[in-house]
Amino acid sequence: MAKGLVKKTFIAPLGKDNPVFVQILGICSTLAVTNKLENTVVMTLGVMFTTALSSFTISIFRKLIPARIRMMVETLIIATFVIIVDIVLKAYMPDIWKQLGPYVGLIITNCIIMGRAEAFALNNKPGLSLIDGLASGLGYAYVLLIIAFFRELLGTGTLWGVQILGSWWTNWSIMIMPPGAFFMLAIFIWVVKEVFIKEESK
Amino acid sequence: MKKESFFAKRIYPLLFMLGITVLCIAVTSGLYLFTQERVEANENLFLKKTVLEAAGVSYPDDFIEINRIFDEIVRETGDVFTVNKGQGGTAFVVPFTGPGLWGPISLMVGFAGELNALTGIGIISQNETPGLGARIEEPWYKQQFIGKWGPFTMVEEGTADEPDEIDSLTGATRTSRSVQAIMNRAVSEGPQIIKGE
Numbered sequence: 001m002a003k004g005l006v007k008k009t010f011i012a013p014l015g016k017d018n019p020v021f022v023q024i025l026g027i028c029s030t031l032a033v034t035n036k037l038e039n040t041v042v043m044t045l046g047v048m049f050t051t052a053l054s055s056f057t058i059s060i061f062r063k064l065i066p067a068r069i070r071m072m073v074e075t076l077i078i079a080t081f082v083i084i085v086d087i088v089l090k091a092y093m094p095d096i097w098k099q100l101g102p103y104v105g106l107i108i109t110n111c112i113i114m115g116r117a118e119a120f121a122l123n124n125k126p127g128l129s130l131i132d133g134l135a136s137g138l139g140y141a142y143v144l145l146i147i148a149f150f151r152e153l154l155g156t157g158t159l160w161g162v163q164i165l166g167s168w169w170t171n172w173s174i175m176i177m178p179p180g181a182f183f184m185l186a187i188f189i190w191v192v193k194e195v196f197i198k199e200e201s202k
Numbered sequence: 203m204k205k206e207s208f209f210a211k212r213i214y215p216l217l218f219m220l221g222i223t224v225l226c227i228a229v230t231s232g233l234y235l236f237t238q239e240r241v242e243a244n245e246n247l248f249l250k251k252t253v254l255e256a257a258g259v260s261y262p263d264d265f266i267e268i269n270r271i272f273d274e275i276v277r278e279t280g281d282v283f284t285v286n287k288g289q290g291g292t293a294f295v296v297p298f299t300g301p302g303l304w305g306p307i308s309l310m311v312g313f314a315g316e317l318n319a320l321t322g323i324g325i326i327s328q329n330e331t332p333g334l335g336a337r338i339e340e341p342w343y344k345q346q347f348i349g350k351w352g353p354f355t356m357v358e359e360g361t362a363d364e365p366d367e368i369d370s371l372t373g374a375t376r377t378s379r380s381v382q383a384i385m386n387r388a389v390s391e392g393p394q395i396i397k398g399e
Contacts, residue, residue: 035333061222066215073222080226084233091237094244101329155333173373176333 009132013139016197019112020143021189026112030144031181033103037160040148042096046085046104048137051113054078055121055133062122074117075108082107112140147184151175250276252324256312257285257293258348282396283310291315294396297326300384303376305329307338311388313396320347323385335377343371352389356382 019025026047033043057077058065065073086104089097097104107113116136121129152158155175157165174180247265250272254261259275261268277284283295292315299308307328312321323344330336337343346362346369354368356378362369368385370378 039332064218066210066218068211069215069219072219076222076226080230083230087230087233087237087241091240091244094241094248098327099332173334177331177373 006128006131009128010135013132013136014142015139018139018143019115019136020140021192022197023112023115024189025115026110026140027185029103029106029110030140030147030185031178032106033100034144034148034181034184035151035155035176036099037145037148037152039096039099039103040144042089042093043100043103043107044137044141044144046082046089046107047110047112047140048134049085050078050081050107050110051116051137051140052130052133054081054113055116055136056126056130057081058117059121059124059126059129065122070122071118074114078113078117079108112136143188147181147188151180151184155180249326252310252326253283253285253295255324255344256295256310256322257283257287258290258312258321259285259287259293285312293321294392295324296388296392296395298384298388298392300380300387302328302330302380303335303374304331307377307380307384309381309384309388311385311392313392317393317396319349319351320389322348330377331374335371335374337371337374338377338381343369347385353386354382354389 013019016022020027020030029043029047034040054074054077058074061073061077082105085107086097089100089104113133116129116133120132124132149159153164154172156171157163157169172180175184243265247268250268251261253276254268254272257276259271261271275286275288277286281296285293285295287293294313294315294317295310296313297308298311299306301307305328307330308326310324310326312323313319314321325339325344328336328338330338350365350368352366354366355364356370357367359369359372361367368382370382
């Protein structure tokens with residue numbers, strides 16, 4: 001395996017092929033779980049775990065999976081890993097599991113995971129697919145963490161549940177409600193495209 | 203392109219799907235069985251913590267200690283938990299559930315022995331909006347019920363000072379009303395349930 005290829009596979013989802021702000025995938029969970037930093041961290045770890053391992057597993061089976069039913073097989077494998085995340089959280093982090101509620105199960109429908117399986121894992125070796133999945137998960141994670149940082153800070157004046165802004169701060173309740181997520185995501189995509197991606201294309 | 207054989211076209215996908223399904227189910231159910239005891243213990247512990255909280259008993263954040271305290275002072279008869287608080291008298295804890303904004307809200311409501319004041323509430327489950335309605339989980343909101351008795355009137359956040367007034371949550375009026383409704387039902391039905399009528 002060429003070293004350059006590994007590096008390229010790893011870097012692309014973090015920057016110019018980022019699943020969230022370039023491909024605009026996984027928006028549902030980006031909007032839903034970014035109002036508290038703590039929940040976002042657990043959610044993104046779950047997604048990273050699932051993308052990496054499902055890509056890896058699908059890649060192992062890629063020559064055996066009949067093309068006709070590949071979507072069903074992919075969903076099944078993804079669902080298995082999501083249920084593993086769900087059970088582990090339920091057993092070892094019950095408080096966070098309670099807070100995340102249905103969102104853990106909804107990782108199954110995160111288009112990033114399915115997208116990577118279809119676009120990458122079916123045509124590449126397991127090792128490379130694992131890296132691709134992990135990097136896609138990372139690319140998703142850091143965008144969500146940035147959004148969650150601002151939403152929690154502006155919406156409740158706290159970070160990780162710790163009060164940061166003093167009593168002079170009036171909480172922007174809109175930031176922790178669903179519309180706040182749309183504003184933050186749009187501003188984020190705008191800033192990234194205006195500042196970083198524009199420079200690259202020049 | 204050569205024509206696919208009957209086996210490759212019809213039988214193999216079926217067998218493959220069957221095989222991979224069995225594999226996936228084996229992995230998940232294995233993990234489920236492996237963690238089952240722990241999950242049950244977690245749920246059990248959570249219930250005990252909620253009962254103690256509603257009764258106004260403070261407890262350390264320790265698995266064994268909580269179980270010990272619970273077994274020592276709590277007696278369960280039907281739906282009612284009778285908590286013997288020693289010098290603090292007796293408290294009765296009864297579960298009440300009502301509709302919230304997104305899903306049911308289940309509370310443990312603690313009654314002082316004389317049935318004229320509450321000893322607190324604990325939240326078993328809720329699905330309210332994180333950051334808004336879900337703030338009913340915050341200690342100050344739960345603790346405001348201590349020593350009060352309904353029927354309750356809802357007032358603006360941070361202004362409740364009468365024994366029948368409760369703070370609402372700004373930005374979560376529907377959730378606040380839901381809790382108010384459950385609590386009003388609790389103070390009207392609770393005493394009868396406790397007396398076993």
